[in-house]
Amino acid sequence: MMEKRFVLFLSLLTLHHVNSFVTMSRYDTIVVGLGAAGATAASTLAKSGKRVLALEAQDRVGGRVHTVEFGDGVVELGAEWIHGIENSPVYEAAIRNDVTILQQEYDELVYKSDGTLGDNVVFEMLNFCLKTMGTSPEKPEPLGKYITRKLTAYLEDKYPNILNDTEFMKEFLEIADIVVDEYEGSNNWNDASSNSKYVPLGGSQNMSWHRHGYKTFFDILLNKYKNGPGWPTLDIKLNKEVKLIKWPRDSPGDVEVSCVDGSVFTADNVIVTVSLGVLKERHEALFSPALPNEKVTAIETIPIGVVGKIILSFAERWWPEKAAYIFQWLKPDKEKYEKWQVSLKDISAIKGSDNTLELWTIGEWTKLVETLPEDVVKAKSMEVVRMFMGKNMSIPEPTGVLRSTWFSNPFTRGCYSYDNLLMAEHPSARADLGAPLTDSKGVPRVLFAGEATDLTHFSTVHGASDSGYREAMRLLCAQNKYTMYHQE
Secondary structure, rough: HHHHHHHHHHHHHHHHHHHHHHEEEEEEEEEEEEOHHHHHHHHHHHHHHOOEEOOOOOOOOOOOOOEEEOOHHHHHHHOOOOOOOOOOOHHHHHHHHHOOOOEEOOOOEEEEOOHHHHHHHHHHHHHHHHHOOOOOOOOOEEEEHHHHHHHHHHHHHHOHHHHHHHHHHHHHHHHHHHHHHHOOOOOOOOOEEEEOOOOOOOOOEEOOOOHHHHHHHHHHHHOOOOOOOOOOEEEOOOOOOEEEEOOOOOOOEEEEEEEEEOOOEEEEEEOOOOOOHHHHHHHHHHEEOOOOOHHHHHHHHHHOOEEEEEEEEOOOOOOOOOOEEEEEEEEHHHOOOOOHHHOOOEEEOOOEEEEEEEEEEHHHHHHHHHHOOOOHHHHHHHHHHHOOOOOOOOOOOEEEEEOOOOOOOOOHHHOOEEEEEEEHOOOOOHHHHHHEEEEEOEEEEEEEOOOOOOOOOOHHHHHHHHHHHHHHHHHHHHHHHHHHHHHH
16 A cells, blocks of 8 residues: 555656756746747847747747748738848848848839729829938927928929829828838827838848748747758747746846746747837736836837738739729719728739739728628729729739738737827937846847837838847847856
8 A cells, every 4th residue: 555655656756857948948048929039139140159039929830920821822911021131131041041022022013992093103203202211300290290391392393283183182192001001000190290210221122032931030039940950059939838937136046928828938038029008008918027018108109100011912913013003082982982092002913922912901991891791891892993903904803812811910909100290209219128137137138029119111121030039149148148157
């Protein structure tokens, strides 16, 4: 009897240790989120020999980059292009690995809602508006107001007759609003600031991964490209939603990261790369001790917008290879359709798939489209396409439809950040968001990366990637200083 009890005790003890091993593991660094920032941070540390755990809440790597097989190739539900090639970690990764990157080129036309061709002066005016975004008045003002003022002066000088066409000007400004919002990520161009701190990289702003897909960047980062083996000291766990990050503000203990599934992991430090939208929604419950006031202020101040895509595939391409069309709604037609349909102002071909077209949505209309049944999105999108383009051509039924869900996705809650007028009152907001939380000895314990923390390249994949590298190097440099100090 005594032997049986002893054996039972040993079995229970062994089981306890097995369960502890499953739920408790220690690493040098834990990276929360495997978008561009997280993947860059994790790979940078792993290449330096650090034992890194990357926890990703979704079932895939990439964050707000999401390449999907669709049509006869691939499409991007998230980030589409490499914006600038000079000093871009994204472009340099492609070139270093002999991945061909192609310039996205368009043959542009304007279609009116009565099916006739519009005046291509629309594109000249749109280009003027986009160039104006790169200038700033002395005092910040709503971006839409600033662009409209500059455009009015331009038209008075070059096309004074256009200003007299009030209906055209009203529709053009609605088009310009949405196109600018697609660039900014803003919900309305007057939500954005005329004095954004964003600085574009040099070179083409529309370089495409085409049929390689943007996912290739992550294959390269994580050493998986061309069947690479990955990084031996990097442990990646998908479907691991983090619910609590406990950090030792006043003690030399470990950082403890708890997941929704009950697993717990410990490390010297953690790099948090979740989106600004997630921080806005969950920061109070996510950190213990709570975040300091300046970081909370930054989270509340910096805006994040929603840009959406509706992607339609067809049995074969019925449009020119480089098609890019602006939809100019005439007043009588606006009253016949739902407002989200009227917000559809542009459609274009996709570089990664020859038989696929892409419509863009912004702001509140994007949020609405995310809630609609898929067949409704397809049918009502095609109503718009046929109304504008079906007068002189037969447009077939689409074979498939995809739409992005960045706002309804609980692990993103938006697309990318931008500068609004509040940012002028809090000029250090992005720096405050990216500042690490340190313990009583000044050692970084909780670090922050992600596009919203980059001072001048926010809203881009290269900005996110740079921020992940920044925080990884912060840790490596801090350790080198600590090692040198103790060797002296």
